[in-house]
Amino acid sequence: MSTSVKSAPPPTGVEDRTAVTPRPAPRGGWRRALRRDWQLYSLAVLPLLFFLVFRYLPMIGNVIAFRRFEPGGSMFGEDWVGLRYVRMFLSDPTFWQVFRNTLWLGGLTLVFCFPIPIVLALLLNEVHRRSLKRFVQSVSYLPHFLSIVIVAGLTLQMLATDGPVNHALAWLGHDEIRFIQEPGWFRTIYVGSEIWQTAGWGTILYLAALTTIDEDLYEAARIDGANRWQQIWHVTLPGIRPTMITLLILNVGTFMAVGFEKVLLLYNPLTYPTADVISTYVYRTGVESNSFSYAAAIGLFEAVIGLVLITSANTLSRRTVGTSLW
Numbered sequence: 001m002s003t004s005v006k007s008a009p010p011p012t013g014v015e016d017r018t019a020v021t022p023r024p025a026p027r028g029g030w031r032r033a034l035r036r037d038w039q040l041y042s043l044a045v046l047p048l049l050f051f052l053v054f055r056y057l058p059m060i061g062n063v064i065a066f067r068r069f070e071p072g073g074s075m076f077g078e079d080w081v082g083l084r085y086v087r088m089f090l091s092d093p094t095f096w097q098v099f100r101n102t103l104w105l106g107g108l109t110l111v112f113c114f115p116i117p118i119v120l121a122l123l124l125n126e127v128h129r130r131s132l133k134r135f136v137q138s139v140s141y142l143p144h145f146l147s148i149v150i151v152a153g154l155t156l157q158m159l160a161t162d163g164p165v166n167h168a169l170a171w172l173g174h175d176e177i178r179f180i181q182e183p184g185w186f187r188t189i190y191v192g193s194e195i196w197q198t199a200g201w202g203t204i205l206y207l208a209a210l211t212t213i214d215e216d217l218y219e220a221a222r223i224d225g226a227n228r229w230q231q232i233w234h235v236t237l238p239g240i241r242p243t244m245i246t247l248l249i250l251n252v253g254t255f256m257a258v259g260f261e262k263v264l265l266l267y268n269p270l271t272y273p274t275a276d277v278i279s280t281y282v283y284r285t286g287v288e289s290n291s292f293s294y295a296a297a298i299g300l301f302e303a304v305i306g307l308v309l310i311t312s313a314n315t316l317s318r319r320t321v322g323t324s325l326w
Helices: 029-036 038-042 045-065 084-090 093-113 115-126 130-145 148-158 164-171 183-210 215-223 228-239 241-253 260-266 269-275 278-288 292-320
Strands: none
Touching: 029 038, 045 292, 084 292, 093 115, 093 183, 093 241, 093 269, 093 278, 115 130, 115 183, 115 228, 130 183, 148 183, 148 260, 183 228, 183 241, 183 260, 183 269, 215 228, 228 241, 241 292, 260 278, 278 292
């Protein structure tokens, strides 16, 4: 005859030692982390100083947009003039022409330069020969390491009246085209050179994002009968969507800040009707004409528009696709 022995419950009042009670976070944890990893935190000193000196401290100078500034006088202007310079550029027809040119160049750059790296990354991801893939990557990355001065110089030489492009047109029986002097060609030249210089480098982040996609998802899609295009549409693109949205928000934030250096190097007085943008107009107004307060007002207006654009794009992205910068 067997008897079963039942374990008696623990007596009341006895503490259960198996239960883990959460302990409050120790005070001064960030101080201990700073002492422990001070070498790593020291790497952030120079970047923080860079942003402090060249990004945040210059914001104080925006006060001259509301004060009359004279070279050689006070750093923050002489007299308070309120919104005088804002009213001046809002009533200036030249400013609105420059504003339209900025919208055109910024929009064309966003439409063409943003999706091309994605397409190139998807194509490279389909290449299985490592030698061919590395060759294409090296050739496409190379223009990024050229300075803007070299890129602009190559563009001007290629499209000059006696340049290789016009020689090829003459060989085909066409008349020569004055690409550099005709305003109608400037936007095409600018966007084309921007694609050539930035497309390859922009694929790096997308190729890195592609490596994080689980291969089991592709296997499941193949079992369900999906072809290669359907796998790209339903697996690859959703997998890199957070990266795409993040870069899109950043590109929208710099929508108004069209490349100042490249425009300055490529344009000339003949192409001002389509080439002159806000940044180059501010440069000519402030540096060449010594109208620093007027230029500061225009620059502040451009910065406010950029802030509104990036905030709106971030909010729209968070509400629609659930991905945002903050």
